[in-house]
Amino acid sequence: QLQASGGGLVQAGGSLGLSCAASGRSFSFYVMGWFRQAPGKECEFVAAINRWGDSTHYGDSVSGRLTITRDNAKNTVYLQMSSLKPEDTAVYYCAAGSFYSSTYYDIRRYDYWGQGTQVTVSS
Helix, strand or coil, X not given: CEEEECCEEEECXXXXXEEEXXXXXXXXXXXXXXXXXXXXXCCEEEEEECCXXXXXXXXXXXXXXXXXXXXXXXXXXXXXECCCCHHHCEEEEEEEECCCCCCCCCHHHCCEECCCEEEEEEC
């Protein structure tokens, strides 16, 4: 089970940190990802991190502004967002995948999903 938190309202240019806590003992077995979905739009890949936390991947629209990290001892993955833009407004979902391929951006690769947390960036 994945529980995302940390969403909220922030002004453009501001920063916000999201967390996703996982239950269970096998957290380090999973690739962890963040996706987002804005109203009327398809779900978009945001970021992913490998099992050991030493390889990260980002969507083109967020690269350079967001940082994904994980703490396997705490069963938690984080998404630190900075220089936020109104177009970053969306519901953000964390996800866990047991895959070994490099298709981190593929929503179909992920097995478990959190409930989502709303991020709203005002202009």
